[in-house]
Amino acid sequence: MERLAGRILLLGGWRRSGLAVLAGAIGALAMPPFGVFAAMFVSFTLLVWLLDGLTGDPERSGTLNLRAAFLTGWLFGLGYFVAGLWWLGNALLVDASGFAWAIPLAVLGLPALLAIFYGVAAMLARLVWSDGMGRIAALALGFGLTEWLRATIATGFPWNAIGYAAMPVPLMMQSSYVLGLFGVTALSVFVFAAPALLGTRRGAVPGLTLAVLLSAAHFGYGAWRLHLAPPEIGEERQVSIRLVQPNIDQAQKMENADRVGVFEKHLALTSAAPAAGHQRPDVIVWPETSVPFILTENPDALVRIGDVLQDGQVLITGAVRAEERGAGLPPRYYNSIYLIDDKGQILAASDKVHLTPFGEYLPFEDLLRRFGIEELISLPGGFSPAASRSPLTLPSGLSFYPLICYEAIFPGELAPDLAGANAIINITNDAWFGATPGPYQHFLQSRLRAVERGVPLIRDANNGISAVTDSYGQVVDGLALNISGAIDATIGMPTVPKRNSFDHNLNFWLVLGVLGFVASISRLGFIRRMN
Structure with a gap:
């Protein structure tokens, strides 16, 4: 040498x-x-x-x-x-x-x-x-x-x-x-x-x-x-999670030509019978921006969700949220995650805090728009960032800490104690990147956030990779890239939320x-x- x-x-x-x-x-x-x-x-x-x-x-x-x-x-x-x-x-x-x-x-x-x-x-x-x-x-x-x-x-x-x-x-x-x-x-x-x-x-x-x-x-x-290592302190609660991975082509999502068909595909995967050996899921998860409607403006969509969910089930889904600003002003749009119960009621919501530059908003907007440059996702004014992140608390008392899309690559996006959450939930849409290394890299980085904090990860992606991992980053079950389907996985969560005492x-x-x-x-x- x-x-x-x-x-x-x-x-x-x-x-x-x-x-x-x-x-x-x-x-x-x-x-x-x-x-x-x-x-x-x-x-x-x-x-x-x-x-x-x-x-x-x-x-x-x-x-x-x-x-x-x-x-x-x-x-x-x-x-x-x-x-x-x-x-x-x-x-x-x-x-x-x-x-x-x-x-x-x-x-x-x-x-x-x-x-x-x-x-x-x-x-x-x-x-x-x-x-x-x-x-x-x-x-x-x-x-x-x-x-x-x-x-x-x-x-x-x-x-x-x-x-x-x-x-x-x-x-x-x-x-x-x-x-x-x-x-x-x-x-x-x-x-x-x-x-x-x-x-x-x-x-x-x-x-x-x-x-x-x-x-x-x-x-x-x-x-x-x-x-x-010694076992987790406290009795674990077993939770059954269904991850819906519809594998909708990104061009189809952007065209919005068949919004009803896209919505019905999610519902069909939600209502499918559990696979042999699995119990009925408690929580169903859809990926980022999977609902092709503004939910608050489409009560019929909420009714359809309520009809498909069985008693006691809840749905966690990504959707665009609109916030009116008054006469003559366009709404503010947020990339959001909703918690919906079996009656079609929105129980909780959280908006994305860390937006993707050039994808969800345009840096130096006034200057770049003069040159005809737009963000990839075309909305009037682009998306707006939320001021803070809110955990999603389920009727069962469990709480999930939401990370939308590439927020999961930032260790600093997670509160030190996860605001008392029992697990991290990450919804994303990596269909933008096709069959490339991108989705694989994103999945690894998401898993590391769970290991750093010592809590399970629930991750749902439009075209994959979707998975449930335990607090050590071990995959309980998942769906590979570019597969359409749904999987059920049961994960144990401590009844008392775990807090990593190490100051990273x-x-x-x-x-x-x-x-x-x-x-x-x-x-x-x-x-x-x-x-």
Whole structure:
């Protein structure tokens, strides 16, 4: 490996740039649906060696070194995000005549912006770069901080955060219960980059030893939580959930030509007899914006729902909600989730708080509309965001914490105690993205929110992936992508809502503090003297 590392350190020009892009693209293979876990080790090892190469030119000033580090990190990020998010262009093909022109912006423009965070991560790492293990800690510090910033700045977009590569299966998801997504992300970068130490031999023993210990703790804690942890405190209530996955083509939904047919398909799947071995469902769930009417303006639709539901059953469904604003003003529209009982009465509702830019609303609206740019979902004025999120309390006393669509990718969208909810419910419509990696990536990120908080997840998607998972991220039952049907799953929920006592934000900053300490003392030469 020393010979390979040496060759990479000496690369220049387009070869260096091309390898940086390739290294990032290789890392994207670790994300669903591929799940090539080892790809991240290759990706970050190459990145470390590329950054090492910036120290080899004595004529390059410190400022130029930082600029070169930023460019290397940016190119790495460009490769990662183009390879991992190319499928966003598929959403623009649903209405190709109106939006196909924007495909380069989605496939290349957005990745170029997101890559800025990775450029900053590499530049921050270079500020405390040193020989041996310290530079690995510096890189983990830079990426941990900038991944957190990526989830925060300008409404945030933490899709495919590096930490997800370290949590592809329930055994490897449990560390997020203690550290949260961003704590796991920072430590994951340290582990992924550790093989780079074999290429220079400096700091290899302490660095690789620490990486092995972190990996052992990651797997060991997962095994303990899944197999040896004590049972839940308090008696569990068994709840039967039916997930309706109609698999309605997105173009058909947008045309609104057969709204009655779409509505009746949902009702037919709702009223189907339970599969053998399953009891009658207590709760039926429809996906995001599945009701093709404004429910409050269509009492007949509520009557039909009440007729289909059996005694004691409730329906949770996504629908557009309209709020009148007075004479001469268009209504405000909200992307909402409703709780409806067997009499067709709306018992509770909650509106989406974190809207999707360019999908549900138009940033810089006045400016962009002058150029004829519209949001994908065409409503007068677009959707409006809700000021707060309200849990849905069922007649049984159980409470579900609602996340609509991509709200589930934001750890910060969940209240620390979930407002006393017994489970997370996530409804979405990923039909925009077709048979691409998008729905698989979205499903993994939704599962991690349940593990972080230690509660079950109920997730219903128009075309999949729909599933019920327990509080450890293990799938109880589900429906695969692009399948039309309904499944019944029974899940146990503690009668007393569970609260995760770990402060993820505090633990994340503690992790960054430790990494910063290691990077700093290495920069000062203390660790080098130990080797």
